Amino acid sequence: MLETIRKIAEEIGPELDELSKNIYDNPELGYEEFKAAAWHTELLEKHGFDVEKNTLDLPTAFVATFDSGKPGLKVAFLSEYDALPSIGHGCGHNILGATSTGAGIALSRVIDKVGGKVVVFGTPAEETSGAKVLFAEAGLFDDCDLALMAHPAAGYTRSGSSLALVPVQFEFFGKTAHAASQPWDGVNALDAALLTMNGVNALREHMLPTSRVHGVIIKGGEAANIVPEYTQLQYYVRSLMKSYNEELVEKVSRCAEAGALATGCTLKVSRYELPYDNLISNETMNDVFSEALYELSGIEIQPPKADTGSLDAGQVSHICPTIHPYFDVTDGRHVAGHTRELAECTLSDYAKQQMRNTLSALALTAYRIMEDPQLYKKVKEEFENTPK
Ligand SMILES: [Zn+2]
Numbered sequence: 001m002l003e004t005i006r007k008i009a010e011e012i013g014p015e016l017d018e019l020s021k022n023i024y025d026n027p028e029l030g031y032e033e034f035k036a037a038a039w040h041t042e043l044l045e046k047h048g049f050d051v052e053k054n055t056l057d058l059p060t061a062f063v064a065t066f067d068s069g070k071p072g073l074k075v076a077f078l079s080e081y082d083a084l085p086s087i088g089h090g091c092g093h094n095i096l097g098a099t100s101t102g103a104g105i106a107l108s109r110v111i112d113k114v115g116g117k118v119v120v121f122g123t124p125a126e127e128t129s130g131a132k133v134l135f136a137e138a139g140l141f142d143d144c145d146l147a148l149m150a151h152p153a154a155g156y157t158r159s160g161s162s163l164a165l166v167p168v169q170f171e172f173f174g175k176t177a178h179a180a181s182q183p184w185d186g187v188n189a190l191d192a193a194l195l196t197m198n199g200v201n202a203l204r205e206h207m208l209p210t211s212r213v214h215g216v217i218i219k220g221g222e223a224a225n226i227v228p229e230y231t232q233l234q235y236y237v238r239s240l241m242k243s244y245n246e247e248l249v250e251k252v253s254r255c256a257e258a259g260a261l262a263t264g265c266t267l268k269v270s271r272y273e274l275p276y277d278n279l280i281s282n283e284t285m286n287d288v289f290s291e292a293l294y295e296l297s298g299i300e301i302q303p304p305k306a307d308t309g310s311l312d313a314g315q316v317s318h319i320c321p322t323i324h325p326y327f328d329v330t331d332g333r334h335v336a337g338h339t340r341e342l343a344e345c346t347l348s349d350y351a352k353q354q355m356r357n358t359l360s361a362l363a364l365t366a367y368r369i370m371e372d373p374q375l376y377k378k379v380k381e382e383f384e385n386t387p388k
């Protein structure tokens, strides 16, 4: 099967290179990826996938399904294709999407032997308000048995963790007054905000060192001679586990309640963006992927990266067993993410070869789990026993 999948990857490689290059040349921001979504769905339709466009009324989302017509597992490949403002595909989502779509096509060509379905989810706007969160809320991943994707980077690394993230906003409502002649008549919303920030700074000592709480003052008042009647703070609260992060959001919110109580302001707490869950990598799937990659290419994957942000793939990993490893596009050079240099790397012959290796390894990982019920049981048991 390894040789068969490798050959399929070689065969579809040029079409995927073209897809990646076209998307590179036409960078589109989140929820505006009209060309990219059209090119992905065109290619998937050409390869016999049943394509649903405009998923959840998001014009650049899609769900492309290839059904073997036989019982078996349902495998999801997660495709991304959004760019960044001014630096284009500095996160490499042009080649990321081509790799996922390519893995889906490769698996569809051999799925008859193992049964089941393969679905390529076209998920817009990973860089901003990721559609995977909306897909997850709508239950689109509920009947998926496995989810896989791989992200371009400097170096091959196993799928690790990412931080759960809650974007929390505090608004304080006070009362204006002349700040010199009648300050006693005012209720100071800026003081409420500052007390909140000081409270959060004191809280930092007593939270897990792996958590991050960082915020800014969006509105801090209008003029020095008016007691501020309205202020607005926005925080990101992040932790390695969603459950702990929810506790931490409570504690941060209590700092805001304290600020409001101390000053006499009223407080409004809300979420200003979509929350991301932490990524839970399935280690059994990680092992199958690492082995497949080694057998295909001789590449030894490295341990997961220690530094981490937040990913919308996190949401998927709370619903079904998931991996999100990284594949090398820089040929050993140190190139940071979110740079023009990384975008350029995705066009090299080296990166094209790694796309072929990676999509083959993703497809082979899925195939090996689909054909082996014992292995799938291990994947599933690990998923069920991992704390969220
Ligand atoms: Zn990015």
Ligand SMILES: [Zn+2]
Binding pocket: 091, 092, 093, 126, 151
């Ligand atoms: Zn990215």
